[in-house]
Amino acid sequence: MTRKGPEGLLISPIRHGTVIDHITAGQALNVLRILGITGTTSEEVSVATNVASGRVGKKDIVKIENRELRKEEVDRIALIAPDATINIIREYAVVEKKGVEHPRELLGVVRCPNPGCITNTAEPARSRFIVVRNGLRCHYCDWLISKEIAEHIL
Ligand SMILES: [Zn+2]
Known part of the structure; x- marks a missing residue:
């Protein structure tokens, strides 16, 4: 599922959708499972694992085209990736950026x-x-x- 874009980028930009960044390394596939994304669903998904990151050492990144995550989905992600950030993309621009919330x-x-x-x-x-x-x-x-x-x- 990983694609290499121009200039050696791990993942190419997306036009519309969600980028989940700063996922705890090794949890990307669990994030997909939580979101109900499997090999048989139709979403276009890019995954990068063990990307070097100053903040947490290594991280995973997931990009999902044409899907904006709902709050309950973000709450689930918080359980396994407490440092994750959610970026909503429209026309290649980040229109909303938020950390996952930690519900009580x-x-x-x-x-x-x-x-x-x-x-x-x-x-x-x-x-x-x-x-x-x-x-x-x-x-x-x-x-x-x-x-x-x-x-x-x-
Ligand atoms: Zn019980």
Whole structure:
């Protein structure tokens, strides 16, 4: 999926869409998974991994043409790439640039790993997780997700 543009640029500019920059190195493919982008969807996507970056050492970059991310999508990205910046592009220009927000609570974003949790029953409550210092805590059963958060994102 990586393309080389002119002058050795890793990724060529896009006309309309979203550039997600400063993704934690190694998380680009999880970002795509969170956004529901797979090899069979039609988006034109460019990915650069392990790009040198003064700020975080190495970073990943994802560019998605003709798609502007919604807030819930950005919230999901924050879980695995807390330093990411979201750039909305129109006519090759950045019209909006924002850091990911760090919500205190996540509704319907993460699946509780506890099979007995009320959110995993036949008539499930909507999942609700509180963001705590060492991970995410289920509002209903107190289950703590402290690593591999990407595996639990709905
Ligand atoms: Zn739970």
